[in-house]
Amino acid sequence: MLTVHHLQTSQSERIVWLCEELGIAYQLKRYLRDPVTRLAPSRIKALHPMGIAPVITDGSLVLGESAAIADYLIHRYGDGRLSVRPVDAGYADYLYWFHFANGTLQPTLGRLLGLRRLNLPDDHPVIAPSRTRLAAALHMLEARLAVQPWLAGAQFTAAEVMSGFSLTTMRMFEPVDLTPYPHILGWLGRIGERPAYRRALERAEPGMVPALGAVAR
Ligand SMILES: N[C@@H](CCC(=O)N[C@@H](CS)C(=O)NCC(=O)O)C(=O)O
Incomplete structure (x- = not known):
């Protein structure tokens, strides 16, 4: 049976969500983060050489990477x-925004998260390019969602x-x-x-209040 291995408050949330959207039968295994390091526990590390979530197992298959798993489940x-078929309108938009997530948005946020720990000012030359990139990403999302309810x-x-x-x-x-981005907020509202x-x-995060408003927590 398809098993989704979900690490607490992590990108594997996507896979649980996708299974629910597609109505796929799956078993969910939840793993808590290490309370000190906030990293994945050794049980996740034993599943896949990368030692990060998400991972799915399906018979003898062990598959990591959110985007690869999403494509696998969809098809x-x-x-x-x-998804959007190559012959349909919106195909290129679908590809772009599907890959924008892990290609640009998530790495930019991850970089800022790491850099913030250095306690440098926002205009520091090490941080400023990532702030500029995030602003560009948010502006682009905002412009897209101003003309279409969904990304594709x-x-x-x-x-x-x-x-x-x-x-x-x-x-x-x-x-x-996200206060300056009303269309992104509208999109998050529709998602919610x-x-x-x-x-x-x-199922994945019982008791967690989803971060859907302008300011998360
Ligand atoms: N590009 C990967 C990134 C996966 C990833 O970074 N997962 C993080 C959680 S969001 C993780 O498992 N971290 C735990 C660790 O590093 O020990 C994907 O999309 O699947």
């Missing part, structure tokens, strides 16, 4: 739902699942004030209303 179990167009797709994490749960680690998103959080 192996979802009949292509929540009129329909909710897995691009939302990929990017959604970076501006919801990730903001509990790296706070980003989705029954599958709510079910995913109830």
Whole structure:
């Protein structure tokens, strides 16, 4: 049976959410972060050589990387739902925003999270380029969501699942004030209303209040 290995407050939230959106039967295994280091426990490290989440196991398959897992689930179990076919309008947009999540948005936030620990001022030359990149990413998202309700167009797709994490749960680690971005906030509101998103959080993060507002916690 398909098993989703979910590390507490981590990118594996995406995979639980995607399974709920696609209505895929799955077993969920939850792992708590190490209370001191906040890293994954050794049981995750034993699953996959990278030692990070998400990981899925499916029979003899062990697969990591959110985007690879998302593609696998969509095509192996979802009949292509929540993706856009090459012959359909919005295909390039779908590809762009699906990959924007882990290609640009999440690494930029991760870099800022690491740099913040150095307690440098925001205009420090080591930090400023990442701040500029984040601002560009947010402006681009805002412009996109001003003209379309979802990233690939009129329909909710897995691009939302990929990017959604970076501006919801990730903001509990790296706070980003979204007050200047009303269309991003509207998008987060629509995400928060989705029954599958709510079910995913109830299963993966029981008791956690999702970070959907302008300021997370
Ligand atoms: N690009 C990977 C990133 C996965 C990743 O960085 N996972 C983090 C949680 S968000 C993790 O498992 N950290 C625990 C650790 O480093 O021990 C993906 O999208 O799957």
